[in-house]
Amino acid sequence: MEIIRANNYDELSAKACELVLQQVQTARNSVVGLATGSTPEGLYQKLIEAYQNGQVSFKDLTTFNLDEYAGLRGDDPNSYRYYMNDKLFNHIDLPQNQAFLPNGNAADLAKECRDYDKQIRDAGYIDLQILGLGLNGHIGFNEPGTPFDSRTHVVELDDTTREANARFFPSKDDVPHQALTMGIGTIMESSQIVLLASGEKKADAVSKLVHGELTEAIPSSILQKHQHVTIIGDEEALSRI
Template structure:
């Protein structure tokens, strides 16, 4: 595991974009595992800028997203498809047919999870998986549990996650209570993982994830067992690390 301390959010975004850019340049037809949330927005802006400057070409890239709310249509302004389209896809030359996100409108959880597992398998797995870190240690929507969930599954969101996400909705009552998410095994099968973390409010959970015991109560702690993890985090997020 390599940990890169950055000065601030902008510096974190730039360095994270460097890692992704290197992957795309080295393997133009790579499979990128993408994440949503506020943390990677700056990184995506950096990638857009580099594409517009002629430094990156996404025409052969394939992507798979970590998760999607169950029950939200693609055109809902809080769906993760909408997030990816507005924050990245529409401003680069990626083929939308090569982008993959769980279908939140499929009511049959088993059917959708099986479909998404097969999509990832058909691509030969993920070359570089981008991850954010939830306040309770979740990666994707893999919430603290008694065991590590292996493959794509439907998860009941915890109250802390609903609370964290309610700012994006009219009220907490409007936040979906379930989501489809890649499982821990799927994430860990990525050839390389990039974890991006920003802010003092993430310092305690980042310390627990990187230095604490490996436990499904802190899902991100499993990353300690992966052989190629890059952590890019700002000084505030790393403030409790020895």
């Protein structure tokens, strides 16, 4: 596990951008896994800038997002599809049909999850997966207790996760109770994983991820077993390791 210490959020975003560009410039038809939440927003801003400066084209890239809320349409401003369109996809030359997210509004969610895993497989698996980190150690929406070998599946969100994400919604009651997420097994099949963590509130989760016991109670602890993980954190997030 490599740990990169950034002095601040801007530097963290720049370092993450460097790794993504390296991947895409080495193989234009790369498959990159993307995350939502506030942490990767700076990365997406930097990717847009790199595209606008003519440094990179995303025409041959395929992306798979980690997760999506259940029951929200893609044009709902709280859906992750909307977030991705708004923060990244609408501003770069990535073809829409190469940008995958689970469909949270599918009639048969279990089938949607199976299909999503198959789409990832058919694309040749993920070359580089970006991850954020939940306060309870979740990755994607894999809450504590999720089996390490899980595939893309429907989850009941922890109350603490709904609380943490309530800031994006009018109120906590509006936060869906379910979501679709790539499984931990699915995530672990990525060739490279880059986890981003910013701020003091993530320090405890980062410390458990790096030094804690390998346990399904801390989903991110599985990353200790991956052969190519980079954690990029700012000083506050890395203050306890």
